[in-house]
Each structure stands twice: as structure tokens, then as C-alpha cells.
Amino acid sequence: MAEFTLVAVDGVARSGTLRLTHGTVETPCFMPVGTGATVKGLTPSDLHASGAQIVLANDYHLWLRPGLRVLEAAGGLHRFMGWDGPILTDSGGFQIFSLEGRRTIDDDGVTFRSHLDGSEHRFTPESVLDFSRRIGVDIAMVLDVCTKLPATREQLERAVVLTTQWAKRSAERSNDGATAAFAIVQGGLDRGLRERSARELVELDFPGYAIGGLSVGETRDELYDTARFTAELLPPGKPRYLMGVGTVTDLIAAVDAGIDLFDCVYPTRCGRTGRAMTRDGHFNIFNARYADDFAPVDPTCECRVCGQFGRAYLAHLFRSQEMLGPRLLSEHNVAMLNQLMRDARAAIRTGNWNVLAQSLLGRTKQSV
């Protein structure tokens, strides 16, 4: 089930509600990444406290470890990881196509060797979708073909052709209704191919659409232009998901392009390495100036970490290689993006998106 209701449109920016089997997601919404059944360092309770509405997991990683048998015996991914809200699984196509030299693709699917133990596995559109459904997620991304940029037109076209064929097979796969399959538009930076990919997938009438094949080597302007161009090709009544985007400026640009959903490892990866995200830009917590700076990481942030700890304490934890540091900064970074999206929703619903976006872009001195 994935019922999308558009609540407000402000310029091209949109705000809506997405009803899923495990709850309702207010959009625009950032989805923290829990690749292997854990958003690194954070519990489900931390995620709820940070304002997370839905988390992302990855079929490729979960297929290899802990595997379908364990996840089914646990009663599904939700019970296994203790998260009761909606979950979206990426198929892992992106990860598999990154395994150069360790995967072979044919019209029917892709055979690859595990990055963990070299064991051989095969993904087809059907096997991946069945996996997502059997572990009980709310949204399953179909298996697609993702091409690293730069790529030749032939490579991009073959990716679009196969992606459509596989999406068609995914759409035809039997479905109990609990897990909604979303299709992924490919085509690189080629507008003709994006148009073709979007048209072919929209004809298949999926409950939601992602824009894939970006954040894979192109410039920021190319990313924004392609996202905006592609979003316009998608049906207004269906949710739109831009894959792999998660910095403050990227999120603002994406919301402004009419995107509803985003995911990225950026806030948690930054959290683990000491990069603090704020509305005024990022900073490195290891910088000497923070050793005796007792202000919260972000004085405008409402998260639990900013409410209880100062920069000096986090700096001390990181310098002492204490795992509490990565944990706390990850929670802050995720909470900060969730607050940004909450404010975006409120602005769009009151017709103030442009004011908020300009104000945020004016404050953000660095690319965060």
C-alpha cells in the first residue's frame, strides 16, 4: 500500500502524505539509511526522537547478511531490527553494479559475487521483489540498471531498456498489497533517455517513482538540472524519490525541484567522522576551537544531543576515540535534516517555501 495525497504545492515544491502499511509519512521527507538493518549507531527509539518517519535498508546487504532465512524466522525486518515505522528497501542494484569484475549482467538479471565471502548470488527483478516482500517492507525499489557517469549513450540506453523490461516484470509480479513497488527512472544526463525512461515507467502505473542514476559522478548543477527535468516528467499524484541525496543544499534544491523523498548516508557518515551539520554550514568537531566551546552543536537545533551536550564534550569524545561521539553526532545530523524537512513542509503548506529556501541558502555559507 502506498497512497499519496498531495496536500499543498508552492511553486514546484510539494508537500503531501504517503500512507504506507506501517504508518504515514509526511513529505518532503528525508530517509536515514539503515543499510544492514541498522542506522549506524542509532536505535529505533533514537530515530523516532530525531523525527525520522521512515528508514531505508538495502536488499543486497540484507540478502547476504543475515539472509532471508533469519529475517523470515524473526518475523520480518521490522521485528528483527525493532523499528515499527515504514521501511523502504533499495534493491541493491546500485551496489551490485559497483562490483565491477564481480558481476555479470544479462537480460534476465545479474549474477554477482558477495563482497563478504565471494559466494555467488543471482538477482532477478522477481527474486529481489520477492525478498523485499517476504521481509515485509513498505516500499520495495525494483531492480534497475544503474550506470556510473560519465557513460556512453549506448551504455545509458541499454540501462534504460533493461530497467524498463525489469520494471515491467516487477509490475507483473504477484503482490499481496502490503509492499508497494516503486520504479526507478534512469538515463543519466541525457534528457531524451530520461524522457523515454520516465514515459515507459509511467505507462506501467507504479505507485511511486524514483530518480536514479544521479549522485554518481556528475556536477551539482547537472544533478539539480536533471532532477528538476525528470521530476516534471512524473505524474503529480505519485510520490517522487531522489536517490542518494542528503546535504542541506541538495535537499533544498531537490524540494525546490518537486521531489518528495530523499535518502543519503551523508548525515550518519559525517556523524561518524566528526563532521557536524548545521543550518549555517558544517564544521569539523576536531578543530581546536571547539575544545572549550560549550555551545550546542547547532544552537538552532531542537534535538536531544543539542539539548544536553556541548561541542566541547563532543570534541573530547572524538579526540578520545569514544564511540559515544559518533553516536551523538549521527543523531544530531539526522535530527537536523529531519527538522529541515519539517520546516520545509510547514513552509510549503503555508505558501512560504521560497522565503524559507532563500533564507536557508543565504545562511549556508558552505556546501553542506
Next chain:
Amino acid sequence: MAEFTLVAVDGVARSGTLRLTHGTVETPCFMPVGTGATVKGLTPSDLHASGAQIVLANDYHLWLRPGLRVLEAAGGLHRFMGWDGPILTDSGGFQIFSLEGRRTIDDDGVTFRSHLDGSEHRFTPESVLDFSRRIGVDIAMVLDVCTKLPATREQLERAVVLTTQWAKRSAERSNDGATAAFAIVQGGLDRGLRERSARELVELDFPGYAIGGLSVGETRDELYDTARFTAELLPPGKPRYLMGVGTVTDLIAAVDAGIDLFDCVYPTRCGRTGRAMTRDGHFNIFNARYADDFAPVDPTCECRVCGQFGRAYLAHLFRSQEMLGPRLLSEHNVAMLNQLMRDARAAIRTGNWNVLAQSLLGRTKQSV
């Protein structure tokens, strides 16, 4: 301030309340170790949820990093680390005397080189006590001389003599009343020296006494015998703290010997390496059998981790080297010991300590 009230005595086991500046501690009580201003992986909120009443920190570590200047600027250790309950600081004598070849001891104090950067520092009984008071802790352990076992009688005697001299200087140090100084009985396994050390320190009328110089190389029986022998030498109306003890069987033996307070890195160190503590013994979460075992870590445990996650999930996290694994298992292990002490208090207060102790020792098949 350290006001101890004995509430109940059952055989030799005791239960009481210890009123400190930042709150009241019900004894017997296990104190989780937060050496460098963090109980590894856990927030103050986690510690409260686990039933922790007081945490331990270490002057030696805090002196070196973040240092007095930062801790004072933060408004003290409590505000720095966000823990509002009582804190006990060990002086770090144990750590310094472990720095063989990097420290020289004289009658006035000890000069040592930092394990972090080789910088030279000096601890005297006065400087360490002043440090603890300036960072605002509830209980400061005086600087003592701790001897690794086995040791000659001469080494042990010199440690006892200096420990008394230093304790006397500590007792005479001016005191605002907020931070209580506890003395530490030394003497190794030598009963004569233990008697002398206890007698000399008791004459100085400290508000509390620790039994030091154990858990440093002796056998379990030697530890238990010496703890029991030394505890009897201490005034019944003052709290007794056995340093460095934190396994289930050690805690039971120590409570049975009339000890009130304990600390150990054991539960958090085990938590980080995948060793789960339960009332029925410990187990290694990496063991293949736990990969599809969906029971809680300890089915009799009331902690948040056991309430929400199964062994299979923790096994998956550890196998995937996910930091959530060490965090969750640390919280469980600490909570499990805190529940054990809570049950010990209830049993002592109702005259059932012996029944509980025998039942616990009967269940614990392995030494945990």
C-alpha cells in the same frame, strides 16, 4: 557530603543509603566506569534507564584530557558529560603505578609521563584531591600507592606507610563539604598489613573506605578472603567500596563479605567484545547458535535491550561490526548488574540474602 545510613544487615551482608551531593545511592550498588567522562557507548539517559545510581570517572585520565581548564569552564564534570547523578572519581593511582618506567614515586607524590603524549605531570595527595573538588564530584578517592601482586613484604609495607601519610594529608586538606574523600586500605594479601592500614586510616575518620590493591593478580579465593577480612576491620557505620570488582560471582561474594560499593570495566568491556552477561552465565554472541535465536539476551532481564531486541539481531550487529552491537550489549550488561544489586538490596532488607545468594550461585554455571 557522604552520609551513610545502614538500613539492614543480614548475616554480614548490608544494605543502606548513601546521601551524596548529587543524590542518594542505595547500597549495595554497582558503579559503571566512565573513565574519560563517558561510560563507553552510553548516554546519561541510558545509564538512568539501566538503573545506574552513580558513575565512576578517573582523575588521571580527566587530568590529561580534557584537563582542568576545560572541565572548570564547562561548569564541572557533571555539566560537561550531562550526568546529573553522583560521581566518584578514582585518583588514578592505580593507573599511574601501572606506568612502569614512566613514573617516579617519592614521599611527597608521584611524577609521571602521560600515556597520550609523554608530557610530564605530578600528582600529590593535595593536587589530586583539589582536582576532584574543582570538577565537582561527590566522592574523591584519595591518592594511594597500589602494588601489583605478587609483591614483597617490603614493597607492600612501603605502600601502606605512604598510603597512610598521603591519606593524612588528604584528610587535612581544606574542604568545602561538597566532595567527600574516601580512603583506600592497602596491604596486599598480608593480613598484618591490612590490619595496620585499616587501623591507621580508620583513625583519620574518613566518611568512607575502599579496599584497594585487589583484582591485581591474586586468585579468586585470595580476593574473597582478603575482602572479607578487611571489611570486618572497617567501621560498620561507614560505606565500604571494593575496587575493581564487577562479575556476577564476584559481586555476590563481595556483598556477602559486607561490601557496599563496587566498580569494574567488566560489563562494558564485555559489551564491546560480544560477551553477554546473564544470571545463568555468560555467552559469546558470535557463537553460531545465536544467529537465529530470537530470545532476549537474558530472558529474565528487564532492560530496554532485552525488551526490544533478540540475540539474533545482536549477533548480526556484531558480525557486521556495527557499533550499535557494542552499545546495546554494554547497556544490557550494566543493567543486568544493576538489577542484580537491586535484588540483593531487597533480599538483605527482607532477611533473604542467603537464599538469593545460593540461588544465584547455583544458577551461574560459569564464572561470569
